[in-house]
Amino acid sequence: MRGSKVSTLGYALLGLLAREALTGYELTGRVRERIGFFWGAGHSQIYPELAKLEGAGLVTYEPVAQEGKPDKKIYSITDAGQAALAGWAVTPVEPGPTRDELTLKAYSAWAADSVKAAELFRGEERRHRERLAEYERLQAWMHEEWAEALWDPGTPEFATYATLRRGLGYEREYAEWCGWLAGSLEQR
Amino acid sequence: MRGSKVSTLGYALLGLLAREALTGYELTGRVRERIGFFWGAGHSQIYPELAKLEGAGLVTYEPVAQEGKPDKKIYSITDAGQAALAGWAVTPVEPGPTRDELTLKAYSAWAADSVKAAELFRGEERRHRERLAEYERLQAWMHEEWAEALWDPGTPEFATYATLRRGLGYEREYAEWCGWLAGSLEQR
């Protein structure tokens, strides 16, 4: 069982467990809230993945009995898990396609009604600008709350901040592109 | 057979066939070369998908016998296919996560060796800058070759240009982020 290779989702979960011990339920929330911008998974994928990680010795769990609520399992990362995560984090990614359905729609927008197409991209622009504003609020919060840690790349706070910066740039660029495209379609 | 719903890949193929009639083999190349930046599929996914589209009446094919080479099927989009594509292109996308393994690695980079992590992001910066340069060459070519069409959102050339602009912004932003992160990791 030790040799079975870990999926990307497995490493995503290890990355969350390297920061704090969590239940499968909490992990489901963390995946959505903390890394939901660049990875996703529902609980039906997470519970089996945790079982695999446990079988591979990368995580352990402590069962906790509860009253009025179902019992739970608090998962924590093991030393082997920590080592696996550290190794994976510096291994090159194979460059595959970034699947983006909206860009795919833009590729065929010429064949569609230009008024409706303009509306679609105007709406997407709005969505991305809203997200951008959200990320900017988060950034301000991090600067206040984590001031010192943001200069030390050895802290989880720095890493969280780094991914936020990626989100900031991504949303800003995406919103601008949507706006440009919507404008072009409207001028017709 | 008419009611079976079309996958995103199906619409990607329709988008390519709306421009020119192609064989499955050629489509495999077009997916890689033309829309490979924002969507991907290998031939083993494309051939069955074409059969589905044909069953749904969205494409037709003409069999062509060849000597010295295997026979081929030239697929073209039908009126129903054109209508389905036009409808899909203006339908809102549900906002799901953009899977980005490198950002996921950044999220756990704090737990890894910072020298190796810096090398990873420096390398990725280079890769994205190379792609950016490629896209800039393509953009220059389009400006020369397609000058008039780039102002008419009703042409496929405009749509191709629009996706290229997305790629340009994406790569530029991604390269800059990688550079910033690599710099931060190196200062340590």
Place this chain on the structure above:
DNA sequence: TAAGTCATGTAAAAAGTTACATGATTCT
């Protein structure tokens, strides 16, 4: 009383990746 939170799972289907299978021609 209806919706939301906490809590864990399984099952089925769809989508995507990798490997198997064949075979002539052309280029290096």
Place this chain on the structure above:
DNA sequence: AGAATCATGTAACTTTTTACATGACTTA
């Protein structure tokens, strides 16, 4: 001689999504 191009498919496997299944407690 070996690799690449043309050309089409199937099989096996992994990953992801959607649905099924249960149930007490809390909030609106």
